[in-house]
Amino acid sequence: MSTAAQLELSAPAPGVLAMSGALVFGTAAKALADARPAVARGEVTQLDLAGVAASDSAGLAVLLALRRAAGLHGTELTITSLPATLRALAQLGEVEDLLGMADSKPAAA
Numbered sequence: 375m376s377t378a379a380q381l382e383l384s385a386p387a388p389g390v391l392a393m394s395g396a397l398v399f400g401t402a403a404k405a406l407a408d409a410r411p412a413v414a415r416g417e418v419t420q421l422d423l424a425g426v427a428a429s430d431s432a433g434l435a436v437l438l439a440l441r442r443a444a445g446l447h448g449t450e451l452t453i454t455s456l457p458a459t460l461r462a463l464a465q466l467g468e469v470e471d472l473l474g475m476a477d478s479k480p481a482a483a
Contacts, residue, residue: 379428381405391418394425397433397460406436413440416449424455434463438472450474 379396383405386392391409395401412418421440426433437453437460444451453473456464464470 382425383408385418386422389417389419390422391420392422392425394427396428397423397426397436398428398430399432402432402436405433406439409436409440410443413449413451414443414447416444416447418451419444419449420452420454422454423457423460426455426457426460429457429460429463431463434460434467434469438469441473 379398379400381393381395381397381401381404384392384394391412393405393409397405409418409421413421421437441451441453451474453475456473456475461470461475464473464475
């Protein structure tokens with residue numbers, strides 16, 4: 375049995391990309407590679423993290439990179455249901471504004 379972290383991406387609605395599983399060091403590079411093209415093209419304007427069960431600083435880096443990719447191409451990427459661990463890391467690193475957290479509510483615990 376494998377204990378490797380897994381992350382799944384899905385498109386539950388037009389413009390929405392949902393992540394579920396572990397957004398961690400072991401999944402971050404693939405998550406970024408898979409999500410960035412659609413974000414950069416403006417096809418994804420909302421990133422739903424309700425299904426993210428585990429996250430770390432690499433996951434935070436993915437979110438920052440995706441928000442930057444959207445901004446560079448003139449679109450806004452809204453992050454919803456930000457897990458408490460990512461929220462705490464963003465606050466610790468003082469990057470809440472870069473994630474657009476000023477107007478967001480924490481995900482339910």
